[in-house]
């Protein structure tokens with residue numbers, strides 16, 4: 664049984680157009696999902712920075728407390744220094760004070776550094792917050808664009824499905840089962856053009872007889888890849 668010239672090419676074209684619309688419909692939600700992941704990543708980053716700031720601040724506070732304790736100790740030692748009764752005692756207190764003052768000088772440097780690091784993390788948190796806001800905005804923008812485009816794409820899909828069903832009615836009933844299986848397995852790639860004598864799906868050469876039959880409009884499947892064949896435009 665043969666078909667009208669160009670009918671299978673049109674059928675293939677409809678399959679390809681429908682696939683493109685379905686791809687677009689599927690792409691939107693995937694893109695939104697990807698944006699959501701970026702938002703989550705940035706939330707985690709922000710949380711991490713917040714925790715780091717907390718730790719640095721605790722460490723700076725501990726050191727500040729230590730400094731105050733040492734200062735208290737030094738004051739007490741200075742009082743003792745003024746009231747000591749022997750040179751030996753004086754030397755002991757003096758060297759104790761020197762050691763504590765040295766320790767405090769180190770602590771002061773460390774406290775300064777710790778607060779500088781807190782400031783650094785605070786700056787990083789500011790950047791993270793901006794990045795998070797940008798990610799939120801981008802997700803919202805994309806979600807709106809996808810939602811806006813969906814009805815148009817859906818009605819285009821409906822229209823193409825209608826045309827496809829109409830075009831499929833032209834197919835000989837004896838090949839319908841095979842055709843359905845093909846579509847199930849390969850979707851829009853169920854059909855293949857033959858350019859010259861070559862199946863464009865699997866590059867198999869058609870025999871002379873197969874070529875002649877195809878030119879006569881006979882419905883045939885590629886003996887190698889099983890695609891429903893039609894004569895290409897070249």
Ligand SMILES: [Zn+2]
Nearest residue numbers: 862865885888
């Ligand atoms: Zn083939």
